[in-house]
Amino acid sequence: MTAEAVLARAPADAALIAELRSLLGERLSTAAAVREHHGKDESYHPVDPPDAVAFVQSTEEVAAVVAACARHDTPVIPFGTGTSLEGGVAALRGGVCIDMSGMNAILRVSPEDLDVTVQAGVTRKRLNEHLRDTGLFFPIDPGADASIGGMTSTRASGTNAVRYGTMRENVLGLTVVLADGRIIKTGGRARKSAAGYDLTRLFVGAEGTLGVITEITLRLYGIPEAISSAVCPFPTIKDAVDTVITVIQSGIPVARIELLDEVQMSAVVAYSKLDYAVMPTLFFEFHGTPAGVKEQAEMASAIAAEYGGVSFQWAEKPEDRSRLWQARHDAYYAALALRPGSRGWATDVCVPISRLAECIVETKADLAQSSLMAPLVGHVGDGNFHLVYLIDPAKPDEMAEATRLNERMVMRALAMGGTCTGEHGVGYGKMHFLPTEHGEGVSVMRTIKQSLDPRNIMNPGKVIAV
Amino acid sequence: MTAEAVLARAPADAALIAELRSLLGERLSTAAAVREHHGKDESYHPVDPPDAVAFVQSTEEVAAVVAACARHDTPVIPFGTGTSLEGGVAALRGGVCIDMSGMNAILRVSPEDLDVTVQAGVTRKRLNEHLRDTGLFFPIDPGADASIGGMTSTRASGTNAVRYGTMRENVLGLTVVLADGRIIKTGGRARKSAAGYDLTRLFVGAEGTLGVITEITLRLYGIPEAISSAVCPFPTIKDAVDTVITVIQSGIPVARIELLDEVQMSAVVAYSKLDYAVMPTLFFEFHGTPAGVKEQAEMASAIAAEYGGVSFQWAEKPEDRSRLWQARHDAYYAALALRPGSRGWATDVCVPISRLAECIVETKADLAQSSLMAPLVGHVGDGNFHLVYLIDPAKPDEMAEATRLNERMVMRALAMGGTCTGEHGVGYGKMHFLPTEHGEGVSVMRTIKQSLDPRNIMNPGKVIAV
Numbered sequence: 001m002t003a004e005a006v007l008a009r010a011p012a013d014a015a016l017i018a019e020l021r022s023l024l025g026e027r028l029s030t031a032a033a034v035r036e037h038h039g040k041d042e043s044y045h046p047v048d049p050p051d052a053v054a055f056v057q058s059t060e061e062v063a064a065v066v067a068a069c070a071r072h073d074t075p076v077i078p079f080g081t082g083t084s085l086e087g088g089v090a091a092l093r094g095g096v097c098i099d100m101s102g103m104n105a106i107l108r109v110s111p112e113d114l115d116v117t118v119q120a121g122v123t124r125k126r127l128n129e130h131l132r133d134t135g136l137f138f139p140i141d142p143g144a145d146a147s148i149g150g151m152t153s154t155r156a157s158g159t160n161a162v163r164y165g166t167m168r169e170n171v172l173g174l175t176v177v178l179a180d181g182r183i184i185k186t187g188g189r190a191r192k193s194a195a196g197y198d199l200t201r202l203f204v205g206a207e208g209t210l211g212v213i214t215e216i217t218l219r220l221y222g223i224p225e226a227i228s229s230a231v232c233p234f235p236t237i238k239d240a241v242d243t244v245i246t247v248i249q250s251g252i253p254v255a256r257i258e259l260l261d262e263v264q265m266s267a268v269v270a271y272s273k274l275d276y277a278v279m280p281t282l283f284f285e286f287h288g289t290p291a292g293v294k295e296q297a298e299m300a301s302a303i304a305a306e307y308g309g310v311s312f313q314w315a316e317k318p319e320d321r322s323r324l325w326q327a328r329h330d331a332y333y334a335a336l337a338l339r340p341g342s343r344g345w346a347t348d349v350c351v352p353i354s355r356l357a358e359c360i361v362e363t364k365a366d367l368a369q370s371s372l373m374a375p376l377v378g379h380v381g382d383g384n385f386h387l388v389y390l391i392d393p394a395k396p397d398e399m400a401e402a403t404r405l406n407e408r409m410v411m412r413a414l415a416m417g418g419t420c421t422g423e424h425g426v427g428y429g430k431m432h433f434l435p436t437e438h439g440e441g442v443s444v445m446r447t448i449k450q451s452l453d454p455r456n457i458m459n460p461g462k463v464i465a466v
Numbered sequence: 467m468t469a470e471a472v473l474a475r476a477p478a479d480a481a482l483i484a485e486l487r488s489l490l491g492e493r494l495s496t497a498a499a500v501r502e503h504h505g506k507d508e509s510y511h512p513v514d515p516p517d518a519v520a521f522v523q524s525t526e527e528v529a530a531v532v533a534a535c536a537r538h539d540t541p542v543i544p545f546g547t548g549t550s551l552e553g554g555v556a557a558l559r560g561g562v563c564i565d566m567s568g569m570n571a572i573l574r575v576s577p578e579d580l581d582v583t584v585q586a587g588v589t590r591k592r593l594n595e596h597l598r599d600t601g602l603f604f605p606i607d608p609g610a611d612a613s614i615g616g617m618t619s620t621r622a623s624g625t626n627a628v629r630y631g632t633m634r635e636n637v638l639g640l641t642v643v644l645a646d647g648r649i650i651k652t653g654g655r656a657r658k659s660a661a662g663y664d665l666t667r668l669f670v671g672a673e674g675t676l677g678v679i680t681e682i683t684l685r686l687y688g689i690p691e692a693i694s695s696a697v698c699p700f701p702t703i704k705d706a707v708d709t710v711i712t713v714i715q716s717g718i719p720v721a722r723i724e725l726l727d728e729v730q731m732s733a734v735v736a737y738s739k740l741d742y743a744v745m746p747t748l749f750f751e752f753h754g755t756p757a758g759v760k761e762q763a764e765m766a767s768a769i770a771a772e773y774g775g776v777s778f779q780w781a782e783k784p785e786d787r788s789r790l791w792q793a794r795h796d797a798y799y800a801a802l803a804l805r806p807g808s809r810g811w812a813t814d815v816c817v818p819i820s821r822l823a824e825c826i827v828e829t830k831a832d833l834a835q836s837s838l839m840a841p842l843v844g845h846v847g848d849g850n851f852h853l854v855y856l857i858d859p860a861k862p863d864e865m866a867e868a869t870r871l872n873e874r875m876v877m878r879a880l881a882m883g884g885t886c887t888g889e890h891g892v893g894y895g896k897m898h899f900l901p902t903e904h905g906e907g908v909s910v911m912r913t914i915k916q917s918l919d920p921r922n923i924m925n926p927g928k929v930i931a932v
Contacts, residue, residue, distance in 0.1 A: 193885035201667035419659035451917035
């Protein structure tokens with residue numbers, strides 16, 4: 001380690017701050033409140049404020065900030081909306097946070113090519129508002145109104161992924177600032193390419209540890225001619241999951257298929273004042289032509305009936321559908337309301353769908369033996385589900401119990417051929433699972449990290465231990 | 467360069483050959499005919515035989531061969547079926563070819579998870595024959611009956627990619643032997659994961675320059691309940707392409723939409739003895755439920771009619787569909803038969819679909835001014851099309867003219883935001899286009915190559931110049 005690198009653990013040096021201030025003027029902040037805000041996300045992880053926050057407005061400014069930090073061996077942490085769930089924005093070693101929210105331009109929409117290029121600070125809801133008049137939409141919808149840059153960096157997905165894929169499948173190209181301040185463009189606008197290494201996919205999901213993503217080209221989709229939603233309760237959670245498995249295996253191109261367990265349903269019913277049954281429940285959505293949607297819905301409801309899901313409630317009017325999905329999207333806040341004052345620790349395993357029922361049933365058996373309450377929601381069409389442990393992080397015994405339960409569940413999922421994170425990312429909360437999940441592959445990741453960021457200044461302490 | 471590296475340009479040393487022979491016995495060949503066969507692919511590129519060919523039977527044997535080659539600083543070239551089109555298997559610097567055809571086991575089929583794990587030497591046709599009784603299929607279909615390992619390494623696609631994606635979207639995980647002989651597993655069986663860098667996508671399309679792929683886990687799909695195909699001629703090629711653009715923009719989930727120009731149609735009609743009109747023609751296929759297929763087909767034929775495509779010929783019986791698609795799949799051999807004794811130089815640009823008509827029309831205007839004949843076929847739903855220049859590689863003027871035409875077309879495609887290769891890969895035939903296409907990104911690719919293969923023994927001279 002160089003003398004400079006050691007210094008970087010101390011507050012960023014005054015010369016760097018002065019250099020950044022001359023570059024950004026008032027858009028460089030060292031105010032305590034600003035730094036605190038940028039050192040925390042929506043998770044249970046503690047606040048780790050950066051030494052300064054740079055409010056950038058262009059790729060060139062990002063490049064200049066990164067180049068300056070590189071000269072001073074100072075960490076760089078990109079920040080979108082602060083809605084990460086594994087401590088991704090924590091400034092574990094101090095350094096400069098690059099706040100991307102000022103880079104919020106939608107640079108180009110091409111309805112004829114079904115693609116769009118945005119700056120990294122654009123949020124998913126703003127993008128879809130902007131697209132409204134084009135008849136197109138961008139389907140990836142994590143719970144929060146996250147920035148597209150953050151969603152790209154964590155390989156996010158959400159409720160539509162079972163039909164439309166995740167950020168991995170929907171990013172066509174990127175502009176990235178590398179650890180030495182160079183700017184590259186990856187990918188392109190062709191729908192497919194075999195021209196060299198897939199740098200786009202390397203930066204998607206790298207959580208800012210290989211570079212700062214400043215612009216993203218995304219696939220878009222036509223808003224379906226017809227959309228139909230439904231809610232259906234089931235006698236047991238296994239019946240609900242078996243319905244999902246059969247629907248997926250039947251090749252029904254369901255757009256959304258979401259599970260809420262009875263604990264989560266009780267939370268949602270109370271929070272959103274709904275009259276749904278407090279039972280394990282599937283939320284469905286079908287996209288297509290009017291005839292296609294009708295056909296899909298009939299096939300799915302026939303399958304559900306075989307597993308005891310006999311009372312489908314349909315919602316075809318936009319306002320009914322919005323109300324239905326708002327209940328699903330409010331799940332996290334509804335869960336927190338079950339225990340006022342608590343924080344949520346959101347888990348995120350994903351398993352092959354054939355193992356999903358087994359994984360959920362065993363996990364809920366663990367929970368039944370525990371003192372912690374943890375509602376369950378799942379993007380079950382992908383084999384992905386979340387518990388939210390409702391905890392008081394100040395109580396060591398609760399943290400210990402949540403840690404124990406999470407370790408057991410992750411190890412169970414890995415043993416079933418699954419992953420420790422379907423969509424939230426690794427941050428620093430899940431780094432210790434990667435050797436079990438990827439074995440020697442982690443050393444290849446480390447080799448790549450060291451080759452592209454030899455001084456370990458890009459969001460250090462996240463994803464890969466160096 | 468080390469003294470050993472210089473030696474590697476000369477025939478592999480006797481000590482290495484002896485070591486490999488003790489490992490593989492008669493499965494190590496230095497016979498001239500075997501070496502010649504392994505030094506050429508289906509392209510116009512000249513033969514470049516390796517010094518020896520290793521017929522391996524397991525990942526562990528591949529690891530042992532690579533480790534031995536690494537100790538002797540000798541190149542390693544993986545070989546599937548030899549159907550690459552850009553010189554991917556040429557032993558430009560000598561070395562040891564690893565023939566994967568003996569690794570042809572289908573290791574696991576999971577109908578409930580819609581996935582399969584195969585050894586790299588399994589070909590796509592054999593995989594689909596094996597799957598027949600499961601009701602599942604693997605959709606990626608390059609022209610040749612290529613190996614899954616080769617298809618993964620070149621990021622292959624084919625006629626179904628418009629609906630099902632390319633190898634990029636359909637590989638879930640890999641087993642890879644690295645340049646030092648270490649074995650890693652990438653990805654997993656979960657449908658999505660945010661757990662670390664996407665090593666799977668890094669090796670997909672790396673053409674053996676970062677490691678040797680020995681096992682692949684693939685997504686599978688249910689064989690559609692209903693399939694319908696159609697052929698439709700158009701007055702002009704622009705009418706045909708405009709039909710494609712409108713179909714794609716309308717969101718019709720067409721499974722295949724292929725273009726053959728009038729030159730290629732004349733070849734196909736003669737070669738396959740068909741009664742199709744010698745006009746620019748689209749080949750369609752629709753997958754879904756009976757009602758869904760009918761609806762898609764009606765929507766597509768209505769669009770075609772707007773562009774003068776009024777005589778749809780339907781094929782719903784399996785034997786009629788097979789005959790129709792056989793004609794499409796025979797296109798390359800039909801093209802060669804237009805000029806007996808010629809070799810084919812297959813081009814492969816891909817552009818944003820909004821630019822496709824313009825790119826094809828300008829490219830055909832160039833051809834009209836040239837002495838070379840070059841039928842056109844295209845996976846036009848993706849914006850990808852191929853010319854096949856019918857050339858005699860022994861005639862320098864023909865090679866020069868094909869080179870000139872190809873350069874103009876690639877530069878045109880790149881200027882339109884496209885790529886020099888949609889699905890064939892870079893090999894050594896397209897390396898010189900990468901700096902124009904990817905700019906400084908090429909240096910990032912080089913950094914990655916050097917970090918994972920510091921001695922440059924993995925398929926050297928391909929993809930990235932070191």
